Amino acid sequence: EYWFKVRAVNANGASAYTASVFATPVGTTPTATPTPTTTPTPTPTSGPGTRVGTDHSVALYKTNPSAQVGKAKTITVDGVASEWTSDMIIAQGVANDDPRSFRGTHEGPVYDPYALYGSWDDTNLYLMWQFTNVTDVVDPAQNYPISDNGKPYQANIPQALAFDVNSRGGDGIVTADEKGVWGMRYDFANSEVDHLLMFSSKPNVGEPAVFALNASNEFDYAPANVTAFTKAGVSFAYGNGFVGSQLMGVKKNGYEGYTPADLTNPANFVDLLQQGHSKAQDTIYEMKIPLTALGINRSYLEANGIGVMLISTFGESAIGSLPYDPTTLDNATKPYTADSSTSAEKEDYDSFTAKFASLGK
Template sequence: MKHMKRYVSVLLTLAIMLSCTLITMGSVSAAEGSRAYFDNSKYNWAQVYVYAYGTKENAKWPGQLMEKGADGLYSIDFPATYKSENVIFNNGLEKGEGKEQFPENSGLSLKTGECKLLTADSQWVDYGKMDDHAYGFSYTPSGTAFSKDYIEVKLGLKGSKTGSYSIDGSAKKTYANGDTIRVGEGKIGNSTIKLTLTTKGSDAVETTQEYTFKKTFTSTKTTFSAKSDGHTTDAEGGYYGTNPNMQLGKYKTITVDGKTDDWDSSMIIAQGVANDDPRVYMPSSMHEQPWDAYALYGAWDDDNLYFMWEMANTTYIVSPSDNFAASNEARPWRNSIPMYLALSIDPDKQATGKAVGTDKSGATYTNPFVWGCDGGTAKDGGTSFTTHIDTLVAMDSNNSNGGASIFKADTKDTDGTYMFNYDTRIPIGVRSFQAQDNQNGFKIKYANGTKSDSIIGVNGAKGSRKLGDNLDPNSNWVDFKDLGYKSEYGYIYEVAIPLKTLGIDRNYIETKGIGAMQILTYGTSGMDTLPHDPSMLDNANVEYSYDPSTSHEKEDIDNITVPLARMGALLSDTVVNEAPLEINCGADKNSGQGVGTAITLQSEAYNNKGNVSYEFYVNNEKLTNTTTNTAKWTPSKDGSYSLKFVAKDSNGKTVEKTMLYTVGEASSEKLLGDANGDGKVDVKDATLIQKYVVLMADIAPENLSVADYNKDGKIDVKDASAIQKSVLNL
């Protein structure tokens, strides 16, 4: 009996071990490998091939033949050894035979564990998982950011006819394949919205997919301008900033050691954005080193002018298959590449970029640009200036160029402008690379690192980016630190420039001020500047003449036209444009919550003077359950509600914002006061109501209820007057 018990015990142990092994194997197999689907309904190719390359190559071009499934989609599986690939779908034909492919250039990213679908309208979307269960999915990628009140999100289904969705924990609502929903409606900016999709297939297994979206808010910035600086293009706005918060640098002694501990955010004189270098606008150039300026800091003491700038490398996030650029091997000091600090010191001298010098025979010669010219001709583009610049601190990215110098525009040209002079240059280059013994007191150090707490930029690359998206508030803005940005993958440069080499002192900086811009190049043409100048991207999506896979920005001529950042003091003719009082406001949960849900309304003031008082209204009824800048509200019935937020600062300035919020299953969402039904409340609605009252115009029947703005049961001039006062913040 003892032997029998022992035998049974062993069998049970083996069975448990086998069961655990099978469970483990099952969970691993579901995540192993990757799968790609292709919707051929638009292309109608006779045969569909897929070519994969990256860490592995699945076959020589045109790749492998895909199989059509019962769902009408073509699919193929890749083993787990295919870690991170680029895939190109094609019809298997060659040029001259009717060759077609998508995408036209570099492939779509596919990583181990992913299941992706190329839809009929060429969207590359997550498509459930690598098993036979049904899944719901979103055509808008998880992580998408936006600044509008809401975005329309199209929902899809895999292996099921219906599914359900929930936003921010709301009650589940049913949807069919292709339905669209509003995400972000009524929610406060700078918050995350959670979308949950649930469905069941014929196997009765319920699956859940979660997506997150970011609703952003960016306040208007106080700006300044001075005609005497020569700028012809306004400073770029949005997430860019020239002297943000009117910061002019600080008096402080800096140890130039490649470390960031001497610097803080109050010393930022120019703010850039990440992932905005020219590479991202070309489909095949992400393999190159990034020259991506992110933030420029400034300081001075009695002896030196100090600068520190951060450079970002987001390649391993936006294009991880580009192994070189995504690694630390892409550091800028890998090569000797020209870098500049362009300064405006003497307002009476305006340089255009031209340089003059004397050759060995004593003859005078001129070059169109300081660096990269041969016999009076630019080899590969160059940089010129419309904005006032008179001094160039020219160095290189690994401090190995002994010819690095400070060039001053001290020779007058025939047109009255000034030329930089080779003969009066002040050498700052190294005599020995090993010793790093720079001349005339100049110091430079570089290292891996990041100072900024956030790395803000547009997520995407390789053909997904469009020129101008770096200035569009509705682009997919992200904080790359939320996506795993590694601080050690950023780059830091510190420099010290003795004031005597510039011909100024501390008093000059603090009373007159100077202008400053940092310029990164690739060879001789500009790739990025701080403050950011539009010329850095004007040819970003044009092919480079030597290599069509990369950008023409490496060889074009860039003319600087934006204002420089100021250090120490503003120019005497500076006009400051104060940012208005603004509020970021909304609910803590997305519109569509159920009756009885506890909702917190919140309002945050920007650009205010002194303390701020807040008021909250629901359908024009003031809420009393409030704290300083929040209010509690629990809706008691289904319907569409008008939420109004009011803020007033110590100077008496008032700002008001109104938005729509839906509770329950209300289908005809109407904003209170929106008499013309255009989705907003403005003077046009007041005018329509006035015309309606005197029988000069009609209001659509479905808008009559919201035209009664004061909710007194009738539509009259009182409603029009109340709308006008609301719009004018009266």
């Protein structure tokens, strides 16, 4: 599977490159796994206060539920989630919808994003996201992910936060190598991304950084366009536990015939806390981002709002996002090349079409 860009060249010069095009070699075309999705609708041009893309809310998936856009509140980023409340949720997912749920429940760590929260004050933006790990009730025979090996912070795995802050935007591809930042196998079909925060699920490793667009509306690794978290003032922490009174998911696994299509029917969902799930299996992450790192202030945020998406990977390809996007499950039931007992979603190429969650307005 490949991405490529093309341009026309003649004696008068060369045109600009097209948007990224995705192709699969003849004879290897995958059959897409049915995933919960909605009919795409025309989208407006990206700009301050305007979110572009498709709202893939279906069944229990929600983007800006009840029109919530977070709220003004200062958060202490310490891995304790007690300051976050349900009215701060800007994207709602479900439990047990990461690719391993459909093929490979024995695998860990578990990156199953459940809810994304947001707040702000005069100087900072604050985000919190909830990871769930409900292996203990959907497939209790799998001891490995139920142990500490299931915790997201046990492995050095790339994660990302994508932002739509202003009227500029790109598709997320680094032209020099035709892959995403850090070699990720995903792009943004709506070309709305103007800032990317790249970091590991394991704090204090690697070189986490804020990436901004260059003059050509592309991402690169030039020092002028990349700011380390330490210099930008970005910090994050993790903690164990679950925030909320209900934890909704489908109580099945791939060995029992569970497929992404089951996620489209609200009747399939149950409160997994009532099924005996232990909240100790779950994990939260909190992050503080100075508004200056995104080139804005509080007045701008509250007048226009910004868009945000959380993306989880297992090393290369996206395996989950908030807001939900069906591209993270389109190959979930297919075998991974290096280990057929696990999901090909870890290695496929994804193109995000989901409308980002609005924060601030």
